[in-house]
Amino acid sequence: MLPLSPEEITAILLSLKVASVATLGSLPVAILVAWLLARGRFPGKLALDTLVHLPLVMPPVVTGYLLLLLFGRKGLLGGFLAEHLGIVFAFRWTGAALACAVMGFPLMVRAIRLSLEAVDAKLEEAAGTLGAAPVFVFLTVTLPLMLPGILVGIVLGFARAFGEFGATITFVSNIPGETQTLPTAIYAFTQVPGGDAQALRLTAISVAIAAAALIASELLARRIAKRAQA
Amino acid sequence: MSLAVDIHHRLGGFTLQAQFKCQPGITALFGRSGTGKTTLINLIAGLLRPQQGRISIDGRVLVDTEQRVFVAPHRRRIGYVFQEARLFPHLNVRHNLLYGRFFARHRADRIAFDHVVDLLGIAPLLPRRPANLSGGEKQRVAIGRALLSRPDLLLMDEPLASLDAARKEEILPYLEKLRDEWRLPIVYVSHAIPEVTRLADSVVLLSDGKVQAVGSVAELSGRLDLFPLTGRYEAGAVLDAQVARHDEAYGLTVLHCAAGEILVPRQPRAIGERLRVRIRARDVTLSLERPQQSSALNIFPGTIAEMAGDGGPQVEIRLDCNGAILLARITRLSVERLGLRPGLAVHAQIKSVALDGGSLGSARQR
Numbered sequence: 001m002l003p004l005s006p007e008e009i010t011a012i013l014l015s016l017k018v019a020s021v022a023t024l025g026s027l028p029v030a031i032l033v034a035w036l037l038a039r040g041r042f043p044g045k046l047a048l049d050t051l052v053h054l055p056l057v058m059p060p061v062v063t064g065y066l067l068l069l070l071f072g073r074k075g076l077l078g079g080f081l082a083e084h085l086g087i088v089f090a091f092r093w094t095g096a097a098l099a100c101a102v103m104g105f106p107l108m109v110r111a112i113r114l115s116l117e118a119v120d121a122k123l124e125e126a127a128g129t130l131g132a133a134p135v136f137v138f139l140t141v142t143l144p145l146m147l148p149g150i151l152v153g154i155v156l157g158f159a160r161a162f163g164e165f166g167a168t169i170t171f172v173s174n175i176p177g178e179t180q181t182l183p184t185a186i187y188a189f190t191q192v193p194g195g196d197a198q199a200l201r202l203t204a205i206s207v208a209i210a211a212a213a214l215i216a217s218e219l220l221a222r223r224i225a226k227r228a229q230a
Numbered sequence: 231m232s233l234a235v236d237i238h239h240r241l242g243g244f245t246l247q248a249q250f251k252c253q254p255g256i257t258a259l260f261g262r263s264g265t266g267k268t269t270l271i272n273l274i275a276g277l278l279r280p281q282q283g284r285i286s287i288d289g290r291v292l293v294d295t296e297q298r299v300f301v302a303p304h305r306r307r308i309g310y311v312f313q314e315a316r317l318f319p320h321l322n323v324r325h326n327l328l329y330g331r332f333f334a335r336h337r338a339d340r341i342a343f344d345h346v347v348d349l350l351g352i353a354p355l356l357p358r359r360p361a362n363l364s365g366g367e368k369q370r371v372a373i374g375r376a377l378l379s380r381p382d383l384l385l386m387d388e389p390l391a392s393l394d395a396a397r398k399e400e401i402l403p404y405l406e407k408l409r410d411e412w413r414l415p416i417v418y419v420s421h422a423i424p425e426v427t428r429l430a431d432s433v434v435l436l437s438d439g440k441v442q443a444v445g446s447v448a449e450l451s452g453r454l455d456l457f458p459l460t461g462r463y464e465a466g467a468v469l470d471a472q473v474a475r476h477d478e479a480y481g482l483t484v485l486h487c488a489a490g491e492i493l494v495p496r497q498p499r500a501i502g503e504r505l506r507v508r509i510r511a512r513d514v515t516l517s518l519e520r521p522q523q524s525s526a527l528n529i530f531p532g533t534i535a536e537m538a539g540d541g542g543p544q545v546e547i548r549l550d551c552n553g554a555i556l557l558a559r560i561t562r563l564s565v566e567r568l569g570l571r572p573g574l575a576v577h578a579q580i581k582s583v584a585l586d587g588g589s590l591g592s593a594r595q596r
Contacts, residue, residue: 122316125277128303129310130379131333137304140329144320 064170115149237283330379428591
């Protein structure tokens, strides 16, 4: 295989950065939402459930466009954030991360919620009778027992973020060095004459990274399962 | 310590209505399955909120629906040993034990870790994971974990129910030690008469969600009217006795009680040790004259104090043997043939082999 061009390396690194930030940034929120959906009893639970899952079923371009309307420079939230906090999403890599986070969110929440529902509430009761306050019970009993599900959620979220295309390109366009991730770079190469070789190379790298993530998560899950039995 | 419970709680079509006070020592919540025993201790632990009522320990209110007081379970200082142990699967035995201790770390009267580990004989288990423990081992760890959280009161929900007879025998002595050495008040839920007889100082008898009787084991076990609630098969009187001597030649142990001497198969007990002997009503036979040539070793003279029968083939009889209460269940046919009636002097016979280790429990030593 030919050595990678600087442009390609930039796209790969940016993709990794965007996917990592999107995954880790949305993880605490995903855990909170999963907890609310699994254990919470409040009005509007169905609405929250629907909202969380919408990106899974809507066309990605719709999600991207809605993000543009909300977080664009003149958007409802975008203007406020830029003015008061100096956070800009539009046409920045942070916007790509936001788009990826939103798209990966339902998958993360689903996996974490399933693992949370599998945690025996009786163990949490037992922890309570031993003197642990609810927050502490969550941190020392619930969270460790959810760990396999959280890992699966991270991998699914990361894979989804890494492959995100539609919402990203709609929201933050395809600017090399700023918002051009691996998928948008591949798309760009397929649009120019003679870009086939580069597109193919990036495709192979994309496959390799995705496979590596899956294998890593499988190995981790096995180690956790082994530890639980040991 | 005194626990006062007065609650009214409805769960579907079931209503639990309980009012009682517990004194120090082991209080058994006794009743058949489905009579609300577990609901009741879940209310005490705070895992359930009563619809109406009040629960307090030594005047410290845990819940009072009128005053809108509800103390969260983790602030109640009530230990709970569940039927299924509920050990944390992701922690080893040592960390399971230390879990509750961490929250009691500021208390002056904390318990030495090694002491509990020794008491329960769990030192070899410390590095292991709960998944690799037997049922009896899990239950011992669960008891240790609850003890180390330094509770003011310990709740035990049929901790032996899921264990076979051998494992039960493995744990019962630890519970007796707990009762005698630690003076920790315990509410012990059970539907097994042998356990209750061995362990309990007092009994709260539950039936259909209502408290039917409260009293000492000896008091309640001697009441014929409670037979239908306690179960006829296991029903019997409980006598306080003391080990007098061992007869090594015949492999017997001689006990002293108010009724006289009781001979039982050789028991690994010290001379002078106080025991409770449960004599099942079905193991007692009656005769009008002192039997001269009988294989039964235990013969007590007494008088018939009370007779109860529902017209069925069996009659329950309460005997007064020199102040000790003995219960006998015999056929209505025998009652008529012998002309038994209250006030009549009779002799009660009990086969020694009917009294095994399961009939004997350590009484609180004085």
